[in-house]
Amino acid sequence: MKENCKAWRFYYIKKHELDEAIKNWENLIRTFRQNLIQGKYQPILDDVELSSHLPWFISVAMFIVPLGSEEQNHILLIEKLINILFENEYKYKSHFSDQDSDKELHHEIKREIEECFIEHIVFLRNKNFHPYKSLLIEACQKAPAFMYSVKVSFEAEMERKNEPQSIWLLWNMLAPDVKKLAQTEMNVRYSGIETDSVLLLKDMLYSGRKWQGHIDESRYISGGANAILQFAEETASNSYVFEGLASLIHYFPTLFFNKGISILANYFDKNSSIISKRLNTAYYLEMSIQHYLQVENLGSLPKEMFNSCMILLNGVIETGSARAYYLREHLIRSRKIEV
Structure with a gap:
């Protein structure tokens, strides 16, 4: 307890009185340890509060709990x-005063x-x-x-x-x-x-992670790819989720492109401003669609995929992207829809 802590008094003691106080303190610690080992203390957890216990020592009890x-x-x-x-x-983040320092x-x-x-x-x-x-x-x-x-x-x-x-x-x-x-x-x-x-x-959605393109990263993320897609399917109306899925499509197209691009197109249809809300969303989309159209799939496209790419490219063009404009023209002029 704060009010019973004898350590606070050492600052005011000088010379031989200080030596005596330190000796008494060491005896007190030794007795405490012996009583603790013998199980003589029963914790009263309801009494543990920052108002009554020293913050610097409040975490010590946690260290002696066995895993x-x-x-x-x-x-x-x-x-x-x-x-x-x-x-x-968050309690003391606003209106902080010196009186709150102990709390x-x-x-x-x-x-x-x-x-x-x-x-x-x-x-x-x-x-x-x-x-x-x-x-x-x-x-x-x-x-x-x-x-x-x-x-x-x-x-x-x-x-x-x-x-x-x-x-x-x-x-x-x-x-x-x-x-x-x-x-x-x-x-x-x-x-x-x-x-x-x-x-x-x-x-x-591991948004902001610095992926290096290592095979271990793909193996690591593949274990939760379906769960992430389901998560995004329910929550991509949030622009942070939308951007997060776009980044995963960009970095892991094999795992996320086919289903993910459809999810994003559906949410863009409902909210045409969602691409412009986050800084990197447009970049992720245009780069991943470019990779898909110019590297992964050079032939005809399923109708749903064609429509999804078209919808998202239209959205990226609205942000001022010349690359998205040329990709859309390529999509219209050079790609057939599978019958």
Whole structure:
């Protein structure tokens, strides 16, 4: 507890009194450790709050919880600390004052809690993330920046372990709640939960990732291609999802072009301004359609594919693209529709 912390008093003590105080403090720590080992302390989790406990020490308790522990007190402790992090994520971003400094978690504390939680999630991947599954799902709405960071770190660890199936296990678990984020067109001019929601939403379609064209990337993304297409089919009215699918079509045409181009054409038909809403959408579309028409398919086109390409090229032309104009002329003059 803050008010009982004797460490605060050391600053005001001098000379021999300081030596005595340090000795008493070391005895207190030694006694505490012995009592802790003997199980004499029973945690009262409802009392753990930033108003009563030192933020710099609040994460320490999480480090002593064994990975995979099924003890109820251990589970409740981790849930309590993660929920404190959730509540703290945006609470003091506006109207911040010096009085709030003790209540806000320092970024180093957040990082420690986050890294420890990721270790638990990695360990529990073969148990469908039980007992923290609901906590992960809740984070999509309450703390999207935290969830984004957990997702990226988890995926990096699974790539290192060569377990792509675990990546898609987490992805599919989060997808229903992230779809709710895509139901509204978000404004990201200001920082806050809306900006972080966009960050998480875009990462569900791996938008902004720097793909190198390596065969391992295609093998990695192929495990979730159908799930991503289904996700986009339901949510591509959101311009970030629309741009994300366009980028995947561009980088992984074998996996996404045939079905993805039809999905985007259908949504463009409903909202003709959606291409111009995001900076890179037009580029992704014209480049992927050019590759398809001039490299992948030099013959006649199915009617649906012809129409989808025509619809999207018309949209890209509206952004001022000369390349899209010439592609459309090529499509009209040089391609037959399959009967």
